[in-house]
Amino acid sequence: MRSDRLNRSPMGLKIAAGVGLAFLHLPILLIFLYAFTTEEKSYQFPPPGLTTQWFAVAWNRPDVWAALTLSVKVASIATAVALVLGTLCAAAVSQTRFFGRETISLLVILPIALPGIITGIALRSAFSMADIPFSFWTIVLGHATFCIVVVYNNAVARFRRISGSLIEASMDLGADGFQTFRYIILPNIGTALLAGGMLAFALSFDEVIVTTFTAGQQSTLPIWMLEELIRPRQRPVTNVVAMVVVLVTFLPILGAYYLTRDGDQIAGAGK
Amino acid sequence: MTAFAEPIALPERRGPAGRLSDFFWKHPYLLLTIMLAPPLLWLGIVYLGSLFALLLQSFFSIDDFSGLINYEFTLATYRQLLSETNLDIILRTVLMAATVTLASAVIAFPIAYYAARYAQGKWKVLFYLGVMLPLWSSYLVKIYAWKLILAKEGILTWFFEKLHLMWLLDAWLALPVVGGNSLSVSYTGTFIVFVYVWLPFMILPIQAALERVPGNLIEASSDLGGTPAQTFRFVLFPLALPGIVAGSIFTFSLTLGDYIIPQIVGSSRLFIGQAVYAQQGTAGNIPLAAAFTVVPIVIMGAYLFVAKRMGAFDAL
Numbered sequence: 001m002r003s004d005r006l007n008r009s010p011m012g013l014k015i016a017a018g019v020g021l022a023f024l025h026l027p028i029l030l031i032f033l034y035a036f037t038t039e040e041k042s043y044q045f046p047p048p049g050l051t052t053q054w055f056a057v058a059w060n061r062p063d064v065w066a067a068l069t070l071s072v073k074v075a076s077i078a079t080a081v082a083l084v085l086g087t088l089c090a091a092a093v094s095q096t097r098f099f100g101r102e103t104i105s106l107l108v109i110l111p112i113a114l115p116g117i118i119t120g121i122a123l124r125s126a127f128s129m130a131d132i133p134f135s136f137w138t139i140v141l142g143h144a145t146f147c148i149v150v151v152y153n154n155a156v157a158r159f160r161r162i163s164g165s166l167i168e169a170s171m172d173l174g175a176d177g178f179q180t181f182r183y184i185i186l187p188n189i190g191t192a193l194l195a196g197g198m199l200a201f202a203l204s205f206d207e208v209i210v211t212t213f214t215a216g217q218q219s220t221l222p223i224w225m226l227e228e229l230i231r232p233r234q235r236p237v238t239n240v241v242a243m244v245v246v247l248v249t250f251l252p253i254l255g256a257y258y259l260t261r262d263g264d265q266i267a268g269a270g271k
Numbered sequence: 272m273t274a275f276a277e278p279i280a281l282p283e284r285r286g287p288a289g290r291l292s293d294f295f296w297k298h299p300y301l302l303l304t305i306m307l308a309p310p311l312l313w314l315g316i317v318y319l320g321s322l323f324a325l326l327l328q329s330f331f332s333i334d335d336f337s338g339l340i341n342y343e344f345t346l347a348t349y350r351q352l353l354s355e356t357n358l359d360i361i362l363r364t365v366l367m368a369a370t371v372t373l374a375s376a377v378i379a380f381p382i383a384y385y386a387a388r389y390a391q392g393k394w395k396v397l398f399y400l401g402v403m404l405p406l407w408s409s410y411l412v413k414i415y416a417w418k419l420i421l422a423k424e425g426i427l428t429w430f431f432e433k434l435h436l437m438w439l440l441d442a443w444l445a446l447p448v449v450g451g452n453s454l455s456v457s458y459t460g461t462f463i464v465f466v467y468v469w470l471p472f473m474i475l476p477i478q479a480a481l482e483r484v485p486g487n488l489i490e491a492s493s494d495l496g497g498t499p500a501q502t503f504r505f506v507l508f509p510l511a512l513p514g515i516v517a518g519s520i521f522t523f524s525l526t527l528g529d530y531i532i533p534q535i536v537g538s539s540r541l542f543i544g545q546a547v548y549a550q551q552g553t554a555g556n557i558p559l560a561a562a563f564t565v566v567p568i569v570i571m572g573a574y575l576f577v578a579k580r581m582g583a584f585d586a587l
Contacts, residue, residue, distance in 0.1 A: 009389040010499070016381030021398075023378070024405040024470060027416035030426065034419055043422040045429045081313075089310040096303055104307070107314050114571070115528015117544050118325075118564045119318070121551055125328060125561070126321035145318050148310065176284055176292035177302075199407075206409045209531065225411045229418065229535050242412045253407045257400065 028246060035243040040236055058240040067224040074136070074220060075204040078143035082200045083193060085144070086151030091185075094159035111146040119146065120213030127214070134216030142214040143207060147200035154196030154260070158189045195259040198252035206249060221245065329561035338555060348558040352566075357546070361566055364543040367458075368526035371465040372473075372519045378466065379473040379518065380511070386474075387481035388489075402478075406471035414535055417464045421455040421536060451538055461537035468532065469525050473518035480514025481507075516578045523574060527567040543567060 035054065037047035058064055089108060093101055111119050123142050132138060162185065170180040208222035215223060221241070228238040284293050295302040331340050332347040351357070386398035405413070420427050431440045444450040444457065451457030484507065492502040530544025541549070543563060550560035 009385060013381050013385055013389075017385035020378050020382040020470075021401050023467070024401065027413065027420060027467065028405065028408055030419060031412060031416050042424050043419045044424045045419075045426040085310040085313055088306045092303055092306040096299070098300075098303060104311070107319070108310070111314075111318055113524070115524055115544070115567050117528045117530055117547055118322070118568065121547060121560060121564060122321035122325040123317070124551070125557055126317075126324050129324060141317060145314065148314070176289050177295055178288050178292055202407055206407075206411075208411055209529075222409070222411050225409075225415070226531065229411065229415055238415070242409075242415050245409045245412050249407055249409055250404060253403055254400070257403065 031239070031242050031246060034239045037236070037239065043235070054236040054240045058237045058244075061237060063224065064221075064237065064241060067219050067221045070136070070218055071205055071221040074139050074143055075201045077140050078147050078204045079197050079200045081140070081144040082147035082151045083197050086148045086196065086200075087155050087189075087193060089148070090152050090155035090159055094156050108149050108152050112149050116146075116207075116209035117213075120210040123210070124213040134214065136218065138214045138216075139211060139218070139220065142210045143204040146207070146210065147204055150200045150203055151193065151196035154192045154199070155189060158192035162188050191259040195256035198256045198259075202249050202252045206245075325561050325564065327561075328558050329565055331558045333556050333558055340557060348562045351559055352562045357563075360541050360543060360546050363540065364527055365570065367462065367465065367542065368523045371462060371469065371526050372522045374462070374466050375470050375473040375522050376477075376515050376519065379470060379477055380515075383474050383477035383514075384481055384507075384511075387478050387484075388486065402471050402474050406475075410468065411531075413468050414464060414532055417460070417467060417536060418455060421453070421460050421463070423453045423455070427454065455536050456538055458538060461533050464532050464536045465526055465529070469522040472521035472525065473515075476517035476521075477511055477514040480511050480517075484510045513581060516581050520571075520574065520578055524567070524571050527570060 033047065034043070036050045036052065037044075038049035038051045039047055086108075089104065093104055119142070123138075123145075127134065127138055166184055166188075167180055170184045171177075175183065206222060208220075208226055211220055211223055212226070219227070225238070225241065225245070228234070232238065284290060328340070329348055330344050330346070331342055332345045333339070334341050382398070382402070386395065386402075390398045419425055422428075428437075428440070431437050440454075443459065444453070449457060449459045449462075451459075454460045454463075488506060488510075489502060492506045493499075497505070528544050530542065530548045533542045534545060543566060547560045547563045550556045550563060
């Protein structure tokens with residue numbers, strides 16, 4: 001029998017953990033407060049008054065909408081590419097053993113293991129060497145490259161849990177490879193892929209470091225945000241956009257969590 | 272009885288899909304190649320290709336007069352990299368990365384330990400999401416939040432005024448290196464934002480390492496007369512170390528390469544990331560920018576080598 005004393009946490013630890021969590025969350029909560037402030041010119045605290053007028057102002061801003069649309073488009077296509085490539089890679093690595101498997105895992109992880117600025121500048125100089133003009137597709141190219149790993153990680157974790165005998169049973173019962181994939185493998189990895197796709201979308205939607213190097217004149221939402229951070233021009237609109245971005249990114253994270261919470265490895269533990 | 276001698280062959284499948292499936296069954300490596308080719312081509316050409324092209328450029332130099340790249344092998348750019356101002360930048364960045372890593376480890380440990388050992392059921396989920404949501408929240412929004420907090424008219428100044436502690440803040444800002452006109456243009460500000468943004472990357476691996484420490488090991492230590500401090504020093508800390516090292520890989524690497532945080536919150540003195548950005552952008556000196564990127568790659572390479580020997584990868 002374990003003694004009760006040992007199962008109760010020391011007060012100091014409780015406080016340190018609580019303070020740490022508060023440190024992580026209070027700044028984000030502050031964003032919500034500032035979205036309602038009446039102050040336009042500074043970051044004054046406490047806000048002199050509260051108003052909801054900035055939501056209407058932000059809603060009627062074409063540049064915010066353009067940036068948001070571009071971000072959603074880029075994230076959707078990058079996620080689609082990453083889903084295909086990441087799943088293929090995960091299937092190959094986990095279903096068969098072959099020479100160089102470790103190297104492939106390393107290669108997939110490298111784009112997020114190295115600092116983003118290296119990926120960004122490498123792509124930029126490659127584009128300029130190959131005379132590729134910056135466009136929508138150069139942004140997608142960069143994003144898909146670092147999104148592969150998110151899908152890959154989720155898919156590999158799930159493939160590990162599918163027992164090989166399920167697939168053998170399907171084959172023994174006369175299903176061909178495509179049928180086995182359609183009826184056995186896909187239903188098993190479906191939620192993992194959905195979770196991976198959501199995380200990849202969130203990653204791409206928020207990416208700024210690589211994007212500054214691979215975007216031409218277009219601005220995605222993070223680039224719009226970055227310009228506002230460097231030279232604040234419309235603080236109230238930025239406050240509102242920041243709040244909306246926080247809310248929008250919470251959804252895929254919560255979704256990915258609920259889709260994979262029963263497994264031994266929960267999605268999103270590695271970014 | 273000739274029937275036994277004949278090999279048992281299954282009937283061939285019909286239809287193009289069936290025949291294709293049979294074909295792949297007989298040639299498993301062909302299927303493997305087809306599966307691996309798209310991702311490997313993508314990563315190999317788009318990513319590795321770009322990376323090698325970039326590293327190659329660091330061996331070229333820039334013509335001082337025309338500003339054009341001189342495509343001849345030279346080590347001149349690396350000589351330039353080792354000039355005093357550039358070494359200053361490198362040293363500043365590495366020091367910042369080291370302090371940020373230490374501070375994140377200290378703040379992360381109690382959270383990770385509580386979550387791994389004491390949190391149960393609902394609390395466990397709360398802790399998990401409590402770390403996951405900040406991890407995935409928008410990077411720029413997080414920096415923006417700190418711009419709001421650290422601004423002269425912001426909440427932190429207000430807080431210090433309410434507590435009548437302004438003298439403390441002013442005294443800190445008057446210090447030579449870490450101080451400045453206000454927190455948002457000082458190294459202290461940069462440091463706080465770095466710690467804040469990378470903290471979840473430190474918590475998760477430490478928690479993963481601590482989850483694997485059996486509770487009765489701690490009990491055994493105290494049964495044998497170990498004080499809590501001794502238990503921490505000789506039992507808990509060594510077992511958590513691989514997790515801490517794994518987390519430090521992220522905090523260290525991310526700090527080395529970041530150029531947005533020091534640009535928005537910090538003094539005007541450059542970090543490696545900013546130097547790379549300035550060299551490739553306004554200065555147009557791609558070779559020097561490429562040489563600068565070699566610095567974090569080499570540092571991280573060495574770091575990963577040591578981390579691997581300490582068993583950090585098992586904690587990832």
